[in-house]
Amino acid sequence: EEQEEDVLRELRLFLRNITERLSLDRRFKAFTKPVDIEEVPDYLMVIKKPMDLSTLLTNIDEHKYVTVGEFMADADFIWKNALEYNPDSDPMDRNIRHRACALKDTVRAIIRDELDEDFERVCEEIRESR
Numbered sequence: 001e002e003q004e005e006d007v008l009r010e011l012r013l014f015l016r017n018i019t020e021r022l023s024l025d026r027r028f029k030a031f032t033k034p035v036d037i038e039e040v041p042d043y044l045m046v047i048k049k050p051m052d053l054s055t056l057l058t059n060i061d062e063h064k065y066v067t068v069g070e071f072m073a074d075a076d077f078i079w080k081n082a083l084e085y086n087p088d089s090d091p092m093d094r095n096i097r098h099r100a101c102a103l104k105d106t107v108r109a110i111i112r113d114e115l116d117e118d119f120e121r122v123c124e125e126i127r128e129s130r
């Protein structure tokens, strides 16, 4: 239905805006591109679902997300993977984990402040109807 496509177009605009704002934040630079498997050969043995901000943007443009909840589930892999792969007490790992936690908190704060609950409910009705 045309009205449904209008809702999903607005969802994609909202999700692109969030993703671009995160990509511009210097704290989150390490999350902007996929982890380089040449540089980290064992990464895929540890991390089963790699995720990064550029991949989120590609997924949005490929109409992968019909609700904000589906987007958040993928966004959560970015910081969860970082916490899992970088668990040590050395300063490098601690810095990555601090930024991972900042990413988690920032995504949730933006959505709490800027997503209308009724809009997300309309998206969920569209998803259940498909």
Ligand SMILES: O=C(C1CCC1)N1C[C@@H]2C[C@H]3C[C@@H](O)[C@@H](O)[C@]2(C1)O3
Residues within 6 Å of the ligand: 030, 031, 035, 036, 039, 040, 081, 082, 085, 086, 096
């Ligand atoms: O987990 C990550 C990214 C940081 C957030 C996502 N990486 C795994 C490697 C461990 C650490 C050391 C760097 O050499 C670099 O290769 C990585 C990239 O950081």
